[in-house]
Every structure is written in structure tokens, then in C-alpha cells.
Amino acid sequence: MGFPANLPRSHFETEVIVGMLDTGIWPESKSFNDDGFGPPPQKWKGLCQSNHNFTCNNDGHGTHTSSTVAGREVANASLRGLADGTARGGVPSARIAVYKVCWDRCSDVDILAAFDDAIADGVDIISISIGDGVAHDYFTDPIAIGSFHATKNGILVSSSVGNLGPKRSTVVNVAPWLVSVAASTIDRKLVAGVNLGDGQVFQGLALNTDGSGGTIYPLIYVGNAPNKSANTNALNSRFCAKGSLDAELSRRKVIICDTVSFGYGPQLAGAVAAILRRDGVNDVALEFALPVSVPGVNYSESVLQYANKTSNPTAIVSKSEGVFDKAATYVASFSSRGPNRITPNILKPDLAAAGVDILAAWPPINAEKESVSYNIISGTSMACPNVTAVAAYIKSFNPTWSPAAIQSELITTTYIMNSTKNADAEFSYGAGNVNPVAALNPGLVYDADEGDYVKFLCGEGKPCSATYHRTVANVGTPNSTYQVNVIAPPAGLRITVEPQVLAFESLREKKSSVVKHEGETSITVSAALIWSDGKHNVRSPVVVYTSS
Missing domain, CATH: 3.50.30.30 (Glucose Oxidase; domain 1)
Structure with missing residues (x-):
């Protein structure tokens, strides 16, 4: 997915802690070899619990996702000779804190308790490859509730969108403060x-x-x-x-x-x-x-x-x-699709990542696959930890950045995907496929905080506006000028942005703009809004459709 081992690495990567809310872990896997690791970072306030079979993971899901995020390099890994090569997580120097929330089932109580514990323990990123069969109201959805409190405490949450595609309006984990990840193919x-x-x-x-x-x-x-x-x-x-x-x-x-x-x-x-x-x-x-x-x-x-x-x-x-696979990259048919049933004017998924035929660590005591240390499985559960790893990578270079800023980096720097390969276009892949290299240098970020999300929640249920007020912060170069360009506005639809130029004199300086949509359409149409200074292209997808 364009995340090579030789990318520049921050010394702070070993200080980043990723909370994995899943089925547990098989800690004896070679992917979790902690040779060379020092003690946990000083910010870590958690305890290691080993009673009640807490970390034992016999079904493999949590082991697979955890090693995708932060597995160490393991040579000659394969599933009985298939996909032979070196297995490695996206941020192999990062720490993982594993919270077992799924036993016979993944209960709301356990999920909420894990969010509370992870926040109190001092994690930087949370990854949760879990979802219900249908999107729920934000005030009753445990993942929306837990992730809101995580975001409030400066912790980005990465989540999977579900495996009910290609049917439309099946996407789950759609809260705007969540990163919602679809599954794409590999080559x-x-x-x-x-x-x-x-x-x-x-x-x-x-x-x-x-x-x-x-x-x-x-x-x-x-x-x-x-x-x-x-x-x-x-x-x-x-x-x-x-x-x-x-x-x-x-x-x-x-x-x-x-x-x-x-x-x-x-x-x-x-x-x-x-x-x-x-x-x-x-x-x-x-x-x-x-x-x-x-x-x-x-x-x-x-x-x-x-x-x-x-x-x-x-x-x-x-x-x-x-x-x-010469046709790659495209969104898997099983990956859940938008539109967003809860808030139709917020595009979900946010982006896509590799989630098909993924090789990662596996517990060798699994009843269905004894003596198998690495397994190949598919799902948005496999895509989510790939984005989690990129978020942790960004965090290692920008430890003070907000969850919204990191989410913005992920969304505005994606590889643009081909709508001819994906009939549902943005409703299948969001902004596009994650681009780990570009995400580190976005130029501008759309930031938000708790107050913005509270205002959003207070406005839920009211008629959607065709006018959007957006604020960006400059994280590229101190003296820079960005000009806006609206790509492919369809006939009968007019998208305007005022002002059309944003001039910055310093880093972290903020500027605002107003985006307006005018016109009508009877079909789903795609466009994009791009702020560019000649070096950075800060791209946001725009989708207009008729809600049934």
C-alpha cells in the first residue's frame, strides 16, 4: 500500500501507543517480539492484566489486526507457502495496548469500558475493527460514544465500515470524528x-x-x-x-x-x-x-x-x-457502501485501504488452523489497521496534532481511485486509497475540536444546508498562497468557493472559506475541491445525490 520500510522514521515512533480494541492477542507470535524495546513511555498509566485469560486470542482476529499495525519484521512468513515474504506492520517500533472487548460477542459494555481504559491509560491512537450490522444514532452507538470521548482527549479513532457491500447505505461507524475505512484490493x-x-x-x-x-x-x-x-x-x-x-x-x-x-x-x-x-x-x-x-x-x-x-x-x-492483479486497486465487493444513513450530508467511508488477502500473524492454537502462525484473510477489519498504522506514523512526527488534523491529512492526500472500476464511486472509497507518504506533508489541514462536534450534534435532524463554512490551518510552508479549483462540476450543478485565494504568512495560521452548492440533480454526481500552492494539493471529494 505504498508504506515501505525505508520511509523516514521519527525517533518518537517508539513512544506512540496504539490501543487495539478487538478479540485479544497471541503475544507469543514472532510479530510481537519485544527484543530491543525499553520500558513503556512515561505517559503510559495502564497495567498488564493476564488473569481471566484476558489476552488469549483463539479466533485470531485481534492477533491479525494488531500485527498489521505494529508487527515486527518476520522473514519467510506465509500461510503454508502462500504469500511468502517478510511480514511487517506499518509502525513496527510503536507500542500496542490490547483491550479484549469480544468474548462470545462484542458487548456494548465491554466496548465502552475499553474506551474508558484506553483513554485513562494514555494511548495515542485507537483502532477498532468492529461494527454492528447497521449504523446507529450517535447517542446510542457505543463506538460513536466511546470515540467521541477519545477524540475529546486527543486520541484519534480508526474504524472499519463493515462487510455488507455492495449494497448501498450499509456503511457503519459513521460519526464524523471517526476515521471510517473501506477495504480495497492489493496487486x-x-x-x-x-x-x-x-x-x-x-x-x-x-x-x-x-x-x-x-x-x-x-x-x-x-x-x-x-x-x-x-x-x-x-x-x-x-x-x-x-x-x-x-x-x-x-x-x-x-x-x-x-x-x-x-x-x-x-x-x-x-x-x-x-x-x-x-x-x-x-x-x-x-x-x-x-x-x-x-x-x-x-x-x-x-x-x-x-x-x-x-x-x-x-x-x-x-x-x-x-x-x-493488473486491475488493482479497486474496492472489494464486500466492503460496505454509503450513503451515510445517519447524517446524509457527511460522506462515509472516509477512505479505503488494503483489506483483501492480507497476510498477518495468527495464533497457532486456533482450532480451525492448528500450527498456522500467519494467516490470509479479508475484510474491512483488515483495512482499518492499515490506516491506523498510517495515523500512528503521522502522530510520531506530529505528537501534538489533534485527531481532526490527522484525519484531515489522511483524507486530503489519498491516491485518487477510478470510478469506472468502482460503480459506487465515493460511496465505496470515500476520498480514495490511503497514501502514507503524502499524508505526512498535506500542506493544509481541516481542524476541529470538541466544540465543533457538539455544535454538529445539536444540529442533527435539522434541514441540511447547501452552504459550508470551512477553516484550514497551514502546516506546509510559512509564506504560501493557495488557490482553489473545483474539478469536474457537472452540468446543472454549480459549486463556488469564497475567497478563491488563501494567503498565509506563518505556520498554524488559520484561514476560512465558504463553499456553496447550487442547482439540482437527479443522479449521483462527483466533484472535488482542491486547494493548491503548486506543491501541495489538498483535495476534498464532493458528492451530490438525491436522498430517497
Whole structure:
């Protein structure tokens, strides 16, 4: 994601403390080796609690997110040979304080208690890859409440937006004082090869740690193999549900299913591998109960035609491998989308970050993956800690900066994403994909404090205005002049900014402007407002849409 190890590093990075609110941690991981670390910073007021299995993390989620933020360099890390390389968190010299908020579930009480503890303990940044299935009112949402108090105490909170995409208005964690992170792809995708008996070869997405070992097996479409003893017909067996397949016909065969499932049905029926059809977006490699390949629609049709029109069809499904994804970077289909259901005139997500097929530390005692020290998983939960790490990196150079200033840096310096690759445009990726290098030198920042957020809350429920008063602080060079430019204002819509020039004489000097939207539109349209001094381009996305 453009966050190389050789970036300039501040000596203060080791003083930055990131609070991880998650499922706990597996502290024995090599990613959390503390050799060379001194005692905690003097500002740290917390205690290390080891009773009640507090840090034990058997499900792996918290270990994965924590190592993404601050994992030490570990050579030759992989998931059984997949994604082999050096594992490293974004800020490997930073400290992490882990607060276990999820046990059987992630309760509101535990989340709020963890926010209170993290604030009292003296953390600088909080990362929370947790969200409910729907956005809640700010006064009842525990993450909105907890993060408000964190922000009030100078602590930036980074959060995930949820995994309910591509449906619109599914984004969660939408409070304006929160950094809300969507999941984008990386330039490596994991594919499993399929070799058919007639010589056809293709690749489908899947996370196979093994394959059929090069052995050729008979191929069967399970619509032709219903479990009649269980009164199952072809309409059911073709979806490969548990118990729906004829075990005699499926045993030691590669089977074709008409949908994507975890593969328990084929495994129970004795199949050696499966080819799963996916009619919709196919952009994430999933792990299954047996070797699988998930091809695109066209390839699925070719496989089905071969299986049904050949007397003795055969196939091989291979172990996965990483290949270059020339289409990257784009937002994952599962990543929740805007618009913001709670406050429609605040764009959420804020930005996107790598959240697909991410390799990070894993507890080797996990029941589903014993002896696995690094795992590959996807989700906005994986994207959130990448942005958390960039926020911590910024904090290490600017320890006195406010949460809003750091949030502004993250949003206004992103890589611009391509709306042709993302049908929902800003509602999928916000301002764009995080840019760690540019975020360190934004030029201007939009700052805010507790009073601004209180005014915002007091105005909730009132009609939205088309006039916005914005204030920026100069953090670039002392004597600088910025001119505004509105990019691509669509026909029928007029966006004006007054004044159009901001002249600064010193650092931290503040200047204000007024942005007005005029006109009507029946469709969703995108524009951007950019303040530029020739070196810095401070970009803010503008989206106008009709709320249903």
C-alpha cells in the first residue's frame, strides 16, 4: 500500500501507543517480539492484566489486526507457502495496548469500558475493527460514544465500515470524528488452477493450501447426483448443501456446484475438490473445506459444458498461487457502501485501504488452523489497521496534532481511485486509497475540536444546508498562497468557493472559506475541491445525490 520500510522514521515512533480494541492477542507470535524495546513511555498509566485469560486470542482476529499495525519484521512468513515474504506492520517500533472487548460477542459494555481504559491509560491512537450490522444514532452507538470521548482527549479513532457491500447505505461507524475505512484490493490475487481433461486450463479465485496433487479425477456436475435417499432432487443438489449429494456418485471426484459455499457438502460426500460457480462479483479468494476453484461466469459455463457433453470428463484442481492483479486497486465487493444513513450530508467511508488477502500473524492454537502462525484473510477489519498504522506514523512526527488534523491529512492526500472500476464511486472509497507518504506533508489541514462536534450534534435532524463554512490551518510552508479549483462540476450543478485565494504568512495560521452548492440533480454526481500552492494539493471529494 505504498508504506515501505525505508520511509523516514521519527525517533518518537517508539513512544506512540496504539490501543487495539478487538478479540485479544497471541503475544507469543514472532510479530510481537519485544527484543530491543525499553520500558513503556512515561505517559503510559495502564497495567498488564493476564488473569481471566484476558489476552488469549483463539479466533485470531485481534492477533491479525494488531500485527498489521505494529508487527515486527518476520522473514519467510506465509500461510503454508502462500504469500511468502517478510511480514511487517506499518509502525513496527510503536507500542500496542490490547483491550479484549469480544468474548462470545462484542458487548456494548465491554466496548465502552475499553474506551474508558484506553483513554485513562494514555494511548495515542485507537483502532477498532468492529461494527454492528447497521449504523446507529450517535447517542446510542457505543463506538460513536466511546470515540467521541477519545477524540475529546486527543486520541484519534480508526474504524472499519463493515462487510455488507455492495449494497448501498450499509456503511457503519459513521460519526464524523471517526476515521471510517473501506477495504480495497492489493496487486496480488490468489488463484487456483483447473486443468480439464480436454486440455482447457483456467484460474479461479480460491485460497487452497493444497490441491489434488496433480492427480486426475473424474469430474461430475452434482445436479446429476442428488441424494435420493434423503428425498433430494437436482434443484437442491446443484447447490451442494450438506446431505444433498449422492455419496457414491460424488466420492473421489471433482464436483461442480452452482453456488459458492464453504464446501462442507462436497467434503461430507467424499469429493476430492470442487469447482464453484459465482455469478456475481468475484474479487476475493476464500478458503474452503477442500480444494476449490471459483472461476468467472464464462469459465464456469465452459466447465459445465465440458462435464455434461463429455463421456468421461476429468479435472485437476491445484494449490493456490499468487499472481499479479493488473486491475488493482479497486474496492472489494464486500466492503460496505454509503450513503451515510445517519447524517446524509457527511460522506462515509472516509477512505479505503488494503483489506483483501492480507497476510498477518495468527495464533497457532486456533482450532480451525492448528500450527498456522500467519494467516490470509479479508475484510474491512483488515483495512482499518492499515490506516491506523498510517495515523500512528503521522502522530510520531506530529505528537501534538489533534485527531481532526490527522484525519484531515489522511483524507486530503489519498491516491485518487477510478470510478469506472468502482460503480459506487465515493460511496465505496470515500476520498480514495490511503497514501502514507503524502499524508505526512498535506500542506493544509481541516481542524476541529470538541466544540465543533457538539455544535454538529445539536444540529442533527435539522434541514441540511447547501452552504459550508470551512477553516484550514497551514502546516506546509510559512509564506504560501493557495488557490482553489473545483474539478469536474457537472452540468446543472454549480459549486463556488469564497475567497478563491488563501494567503498565509506563518505556520498554524488559520484561514476560512465558504463553499456553496447550487442547482439540482437527479443522479449521483462527483466533484472535488482542491486547494493548491503548486506543491501541495489538498483535495476534498464532493458528492451530490438525491436522498430517497
